[in-house]
Amino acid sequence: DIQMTQSPSTLSASVGDRVTITCRASQSISSWLAWYQQKPGKAPKLLIYTASYLESGVPSRFSGSGSGTEFTLTISSLQPDDFATYYCQQYHSYFFTFGPGTKVDIK
């Protein structure tokens, strides 16, 4: 099975900061990677698919990059609504796996 890791596990930041989260796969997954945002008590929300494509309706301050085994999610200017937990997920194989999550909280 493909294992996913994320770093950092927690990130403290201020409104307006540029934030970068890294996701690594245990083997190449090409660009078959999605990013989700989850707030407490809510279902996850799709942000990015195929590593770098922005889902419709998602603010342009979110961006994704990478391929193979290393990927990043960047928030160019953190907004109050962005404090949440972020998960990467590979869909290279039918046996999907998520990263452990990165919690972005207020500094």
Added chain:
Amino acid sequence: EVQLVESGGGLVQPGGSLRLSCAASGFTFSSYWMSWVRQAPGKGLEWVANIKQDGSEKYYVDSVEGRFTISRDNAKNSLYLQMNSLRAEDTAVYYCARGYLEDYDFWSGYHFYFDYWGQGTLVTVSS
């Protein structure tokens, strides 16, 4: 508007069974892969199972293989998860999710991501 509404969660004793349902609306249900994803209290997301549009292919995470069965009824626009031999570690919020098919290639198969999620239903396994 796409809607996914889960139901069927509750408290069950270890070794017991439960059947979750997911009612879909606002899209052509029979055209999409569907999945179940769970989240234990205070933990991260864990993919549970996938089912192809016509039900001909099903995939499971190792920890539920042989105990859980994913199925669908396209005439009723519904997805199901039959959970048997439940364990304490199966305690979680269970989400159904729609799989948006992006690509297919001969070597690695279908590639789809989750574009819509339900609100989740809580399953608690405890004596």
